[in-house]
Amino acid sequence: xDMSSAPTERDLGLPLGLADCGFTGEIESVRAESCAxxxxxxxxxxxxxxxxxxxxxxxxxxxxxxxxxDPIAVRVHGLTIALxxxxxxxxxxxxxxxxxxx
Amino acid sequence: xxxxxxxxxxxxxxxxxxxxxLFNALTGSRQKVANYPGVTVERKSGxxxxxxxxxxxxxxxxxxxxxxxxxxxxxxxxxxxxGRMTGEAAPDLILCVVDATSMRLAIRLALELKRTGxxxxxxxxxxxxxxxxxxxxxxxxxxxxxGIPVVTSIAVRKGxxxxxxxxxxELAHRQDANAAVGDWQPPSAADLxxxxxEADRIIRVAVTEPAxxxxxxxxxxxxxxxxxxxxxxLFVVLFLMFQAVFSGAQPVxxxxxxxxxxxxxxxxxxxxxxxxxxxxxxxxxxxxxGVLVFLPQILILFLFILLLxxxxxxxxxxxxxxxxxxxxxxxxxxxxxxxxxFACAIPGIMATRVIDDPRxxxxxxxxxxxxxxxxxxxVYTLVISAFIPNTHLGGWISLQGLVMFGLYAVGIxxxxxxxxxxxYFVWREHPTPPFMLELPDYKLPRxxxxxxxxxxxxxxxxxxxxxxxxxxxxxxxxLASFPRPPEGATDPSIGYSLAAMIGNVIHPLxxxxxxxxxxxxxxxxxxxxxxxxxxALGTVYAIEGGKEAATEIGTMLATKWSLATALAxxxxxxxxxxxxxxxxxxxxxxxxxxxxxxxxxxxxTLAYAAAFVTYHLARxxxxx
Numbered sequence: 001x002d003m004s005s006a007p008t009e010r011d012l013g014l015p016l017g018l019a020d021c022g023f024t025g026e027i028e029s030v031r032a033e034s035c036a037x038x039x040x041x042x043x044x045x046x047x048x049x050x051x052x053x054x055x056x057x058x059x060x061x062x063x064x065x066x067x068x069x070d071p072i073a074v075r076v077h078g079l080t081i082a083l084x085x086x087x088x089x090x091x092x093x094x095x096x097x098x099x100x101x102x
Numbered sequence: 103x104x105x106x107x108x109x110x111x112x113x114x115x116x117x118x119x120x121x122x123x124l125f126n127a128l129t130g131s132r133q134k135v136a137n138y139p140g141v142t143v144e145r146k147s148g149x150x151x152x153x154x155x156x157x158x159x160x161x162x163x164x165x166x167x168x169x170x171x172x173x174x175x176x177x178x179x180x181x182x183x184x185g186r187m188t189g190e191a192a193p194d195l196i197l198c199v200v201d202a203t204s205m206r207l208a209i210r211l212a213l214e215l216k217r218t219g220x221x222x223x224x225x226x227x228x229x230x231x232x233x234x235x236x237x238x239x240x241x242x243x244x245x246x247x248x249g250i251p252v253v254t255s256i257a258v259r260k261g262x263x264x265x266x267x268x269x270x271x272e273l274a275h276r277q278d279a280n281a282a283v284g285d286w287q288p289p290s291a292a293d294l295x296x297x298x299x300e301a302d303r304i305i306r307v308a309v310t311e312p313a314x315x316x317x318x319x320x321x322x323x324x325x326x327x328x329x330x331x332x333x334x335x336l337f338v339v340l341f342l343m344f345q346a347v348f349s350g351a352q353p354v355x356x357x358x359x360x361x362x363x364x365x366x367x368x369x370x371x372x373x374x375x376x377x378x379x380x381x382x383x384x385x386x387x388x389x390x391x392g393v394l395v396f397l398p399q400i401l402i403l404f405l406f407i408l409l410l411x412x413x414x415x416x417x418x419x420x421x422x423x424x425x426x427x428x429x430x431x432x433x434x435x436x437x438x439x440x441x442x443x444f445a446c447a448i449p450g451i452m453a454t455r456v457i458d459d460p461r462x463x464x465x466x467x468x469x470x471x472x473x474x475x476x477x478x479x480x481v482y483t484l485v486i487s488a489f490i491p492n493t494h495l496g497g498w499i500s501l502q503g504l505v506m507f508g509l510y511a512v513g514i515x516x517x518x519x520x521x522x523x524x525x526y527f528v529w530r531e532h533p534t535p536p537f538m539l540e541l542p543d544y545k546l547p548r549x550x551x552x553x554x555x556x557x558x559x560x561x562x563x564x565x566x567x568x569x570x571x572x573x574x575x576x577x578x579x580x581l582a583s584f585p586r587p588p589e590g591a592t593d594p595s596i597g598y599s600l601a602a603m604i605g606n607v608i609h610p611l612x613x614x615x616x617x618x619x620x621x622x623x624x625x626x627x628x629x630x631x632x633x634x635x636x637x638a639l640g641t642v643y644a645i646e647g648g649k650e651a652a653t654e655i656g657t658m659l660a661t662k663w664s665l666a667t668a669l670a671x672x673x674x675x676x677x678x679x680x681x682x683x684x685x686x687x688x689x690x691x692x693x694x695x696x697x698x699x700x701x702x703x704x705x706x707t708l709a710y711a712a713a714f715v716t717y718h719l720a721r722x723x724x725x726x
Contacts (some may be wrong), residue, residue: 049294066329067425080541
């Protein structure tokens, strides 16, 4: 398979929905693609931006729920937002420092 | 001013920006809560007067992150601001309320609001907390960058809003010059990105943030949002809430019932025997008094809900409960409406407006009446205290309290089950909508705000007791007293009354679940409000049994009902759709008679089935 058609994690960044609790990083991109959220991709993207998830903002996963580590509480630029991992998949992030939740 | 005698000022802001506290500080008790025509969104307005004597009318609009409007609540904010609301002119001035400790999303909203072309004033609220945290805001620079005037305020301090009122006065003076042509359009993702970047740039220019941000919220959340400890604490809080409702209210309740007892005795002594005395004693004192007694419990419940909301804990509870509720097909956000439904299903159903997905909103509306509302408290308390022994398990857990807790638990479990089933069978194909919620910083609750909230609840309850419940009591007293027994009758006179006739007609339907004709007849006015059934039982048995029964309905019931009947009655009330106002709100909120009928039918079926099973099980176990 041609590498150019299969972008690696390094190209696009890690989906925030897969990051562990304690993850600290910066947003690379916000782009919803077939998010299966019951709303359109464009609507999800707008809602995420309205809550402050824009490119360049710093993020940190502060807490996660007990069942399937979901939902997560994310500190984004001085504000704490609770969201599910499924929607957080639309946010691509780059790690800036290694840390753990507990 | 030409066409209006008052300046109309609209409060707009993001959720949690302290808008309500500011509204309370500005208007105090001069508030009016009503509904917008055609929608059930609450319309809160209030009056104030500036130093120059100008009358200002303030309208508190629902909090929103954007004018796009994703829920009925947020639609109201947009329509109002744009002057498209039926029967409402566009506001003369928009007060954009910004939490000075968290400006990022609010400044983006301000940029969007600017495009409406309405005159605007930006209010930096909670400036005292921001200063204490070392956040320095250059208001002149902020004003210059935004192109709108900026003023600071401290809603919770006396005099903290003086400057704000002065600026409103000044801006209202030249309102005509300020109006511009608006070109607001629903922003696209690209527009929102650009606006957020611009907002971030403005904040960098005008605001200096401290190196170390607030850590108290972080430290509290480390415990309160801990995956295990957090859930344990949430349940402890809920358990304490119910304990407080039942033991904390006791002394005040005894005071109230004592007062009604003395009033009853007084009227007994002052009035001549006859119809009037019967009406005052049996209709008014036994009926309305029997319901007013529960005011303390209802207020304690609302006190907890208001406190938790003001603290910022409610959003955390939604976070903790999201997965648990999600497994039942409910949205994490449904937690707050469902918790409010413990006080009353009506505000609970109205609070579902925060759920933007229509299907999830509908599921929540359908199950909200299963949460044990405060109107059931009179029914439960009466029956429990009459039939469940007042003993303590292991020395400190009251058995009566435990039964009460059990009734609540059954309500919750059945709500989750009904939600799960309706989701599974009706909406299986639809994916669950996103759960996204801001977790605001913890804030000390403002006593004044809580006091005003409690006052409003007490007024609603007293008004209901004075109107609906009173009217129903008059009706029940009439039915139970007429026609008068024939001369020389030996049975109690109620046996000849209309009430007995009606009760005997319905009785065959309810006999299989162990209800006697007195219960059957009490259920009818109970449609007006659940607690009326208690009052109605009080009146029916008072007329039947004479004076001593009027003061002690509980003791009376213990001699008239079997334990099986009492338990069946409790089971019935867990599910019974006995509240006309709730049904009316469901009709209004869903915009369809169909959903109202569906709610009524499923709840009635569950009530009958639960009472049937309970009654026969209890009899099998020897409680007949």
